[in-house]
Amino acid sequence: MTTTKKVPIRYYRFRNRLRDKAMTGFVDDGSPGAISTEALDAAEAEFDKMAEGYPDWVQGHIETMYDHYRHCVEKPKSRRMCFRKLTFIAHDMRGQGGTFGYDLISIVGGSLYEFADFHKDGKIEDKHVELVGAHIDAMKALIAGRINGDGGAVGKELLNSLEKAKEKYANAH
Amino acid sequence: MAAYSLDRLSVLVAEDNSYLGSLMMQSLRAMGVGNVRRVEHGGEAIDLLRLMTKDPTKAGLMSVDLILSNWQMSPVDGMMLLRWVRRHKESPNRFIPFIMVTGYADQDKVHEAREMGVTEILAKPFSVGSMAKHILQVIDRPRQFVHNPTYFGPDRRRQIKTLVDGKERRVRTDDEIDIVHDDN
Numbered sequence: 001m002t003t004t005k006k007v008p009i010r011y012y013r014f015r016n017r018l019r020d021k022a023m024t025g026f027v028d029d030g031s032p033g034a035i036s037t038e039a040l041d042a043a044e045a046e047f048d049k050m051a052e053g054y055p056d057w058v059q060g061h062i063e064t065m066y067d068h069y070r071h072c073v074e075k076p077k078s079r080r081m082c083f084r085k086l087t088f089i090a091h092d093m094r095g096q097g098g099t100f101g102y103d104l105i106s107i108v109g110g111s112l113y114e115f116a117d118f119h120k121d122g123k124i125e126d127k128h129v130e131l132v133g134a135h136i137d138a139m140k141a142l143i144a145g146r147i148n149g150d151g152g153a154v155g156k157e158l159l160n161s162l163e164k165a166k167e168k169y170a171n172a173h
Numbered sequence: 174m175a176a177y178s179l180d181r182l183s184v185l186v187a188e189d190n191s192y193l194g195s196l197m198m199q200s201l202r203a204m205g206v207g208n209v210r211r212v213e214h215g216g217e218a219i220d221l222l223r224l225m226t227k228d229p230t231k232a233g234l235m236s237v238d239l240i241l242s243n244w245q246m247s248p249v250d251g252m253m254l255l256r257w258v259r260r261h262k263e264s265p266n267r268f269i270p271f272i273m274v275t276g277y278a279d280q281d282k283v284h285e286a287r288e289m290g291v292t293e294i295l296a297k298p299f300s301v302g303s304m305a306k307h308i309l310q311v312i313d314r315p316r317q318f319v320h321n322p323t324y325f326g327p328d329r330r331r332q333i334k335t336l337v338d339g340k341e342r343r344v345r346t347d348d349e350i351d352i353v354h355d356d357n
Contacts, residue, residue, distance in 0.1 A: 011328075012318035014268065014355045018238055019312050022177035032313040035204050035305050036176035042203035043301040050196045057192045091245055095276030096193050098298025106298050110276075 047100075054100035055143045058093075062143065065089055065136050072129040079129065083120035086132060090116055093139070101148045104155050108138045108162065127169040134165040177312065180207035183234060187211075187218045187242040187254060188274070197241060197274075200301060204308075210234060215242065215249030219257050226265045237269060239311060241295070244275035244286070251275070252289060259290040259325055267325070268318055270311040274299065290326020292316075 022033065068082040068089075090113035097105025112135040119128050138158050141147075147155050184206050188194035194211050201209045210233075212218045218240070225232040240258065244251040251273055258264050258271060273286050276297040286294055293307040316327040 008321060008349050010320040010351045010353060012268065012320070012353045012355075014315075014318075016312075016315050018182070018270065018315065021181040021238065022179055022312050023175070024178045024181060026175045031174065032309070033177040034174045035179070035309065039176075039179075039204045040301055040305060043200040043305070046199040046203050047196065047301055050192065050199070054192065088245065088247075091276050092190060095297030096190060099193065099196070099300070100298075103298075113276075 051100040051148075054096075054102065055146055058096070058105075058143060061089055061093060062136065062139055065139075069129065069133050069136055072124070072132065076124075079124040080120060083116045083124060083132075087113060087116040087120055090135075102142065103149060104142050104147060104151045104159065105139060107159065108135055108142065111135060111162070111166075112139075131165060131169040134162060134169075138162045177205075177309075179205040182206050182238045183208040183210075183236055184239045184241060185210050185212070185218060185221070185234075185237045187213075187215055187240065187246065187251065189213050189243060189246040193243075197304075200304060201241075204305065208234070214246040215251060215254030215257070217249075218242065218254050219249065222258075222265050223263055226263070237266070239270045239272065239308070241272045241274055244273055244277060244282075252286065255286070255289050255291060270315070272307055272311065287329055288324065290324070292327050 019028070019033075065086060068086050072079045072082045090109050093109030094106050094113050095109075097103065097107075097109055112132065115128075115131060115135070138161070141158055142151070142155070145154065147158070149155075151158065184201055186194060186197050186201070186209060188197060188211065191213075194213075198209050198211050210221070212221055221232060221234065222237065225234045225237070229235045240254075242251040242254055255271055255273065258269060259267055270292040271290070272293045272295050273291045274295045274297060275282070275286075277283075278296065283294060293310055295303060295307050314331075316331065318326065319328050
């Protein structure tokens with residue numbers, strides 16, 4: 001390594017050791033490499049295998065969200081704390097649902113995340129809590145029905161119901 | 174196009190969601206990555222990297238070639254881990270490629286990660302294809318690192334674009350830039 005004068009900007013141009021490691025057994029002609037089809041298929045198989053178990057695993061998340069919802073209903077003073085926790089879990093749901101093939105879980109989780117994140121530091125009214133409940137009910141239905149992918153007609157119907165609930169609570173006084 | 178052999182690579186996964194963490198580990202192993210370690214949050218990652226520096230045998234890890242980290246984790250999130258890796262004196266390698274895995278979709282968050290020196294951002298939900306694409310990007314197209322008074326990390330410019338108005342907006346001259354090579 002060579003260093004010279006003291007200057008405001010320094011560029012580090014290092015040898016690509018990661019590529020050196022990955023090119024074992026090949027002559028590097030400079031062109032981009034690939035991950036073999038066999039390896040990608042094996043990784044896909046792991047995704048599929050884990051996607052099968054996802055509905056069972058995610059039940060715990062949904063139950064925890066439901067517990068927070070119940071707390072919001074029964075103990076209004078705990079609403080801010082519960083909304084913060086819900087924000088965290090909903091963000092997680094948004095990220096994981098689609099990864100396991102449950103695209104609508106990502107959509108509903110994303111909607112709940114944005115809603116809870118927006119309201120978590122403000123005045124949380126009953127109508128806000130009810131809308132959280134509507135999101136959780138939608139997620140429960142999606143998992144109970146194993147509704148993956150875009151969900152087809154059933155999925156569309158569920159999303160429509162959620163949108164109606166959002167409109168209803170947005171207009172509630 | 175040559176198929177890479179990833180069995181000499183060592184990847185550290187920081188993911189608090191056990192199911193997702195497990196998926197990432199299994200997928201990386203299926204892709205042929207030789208050594209994959211998972212920790213549950215940024216604090217555990219830092220502890221492991223520290224131990225690796227002091228006692229590689231005890232850490233069970235000689236080096237880490239790539240970090241894949243979730244952003245939202247508790248108590249130490251992915252951004253704090255990235256900051257430590259890039260800036261802390263105890264970091265074993267401040268140049269290590271760092272892929273942030275995140276469900277945050279807004280531009281502000283992407284900008285925040287970029288300013289902290291992230292290498293790639295893998296958006297959740299992700300697929301095998303998107304995961305592989307970002308890993309290949311790290312291997313095939315490493316960027317030079319830039320160190321200036323306000324930034325340390327991979328060059329934020331991924332390509333050289335033709336200047337719209339024909340004027341160079343950077344104010345530094347070549348005399349003010351030091352280039353460090355390491356070709357050994």
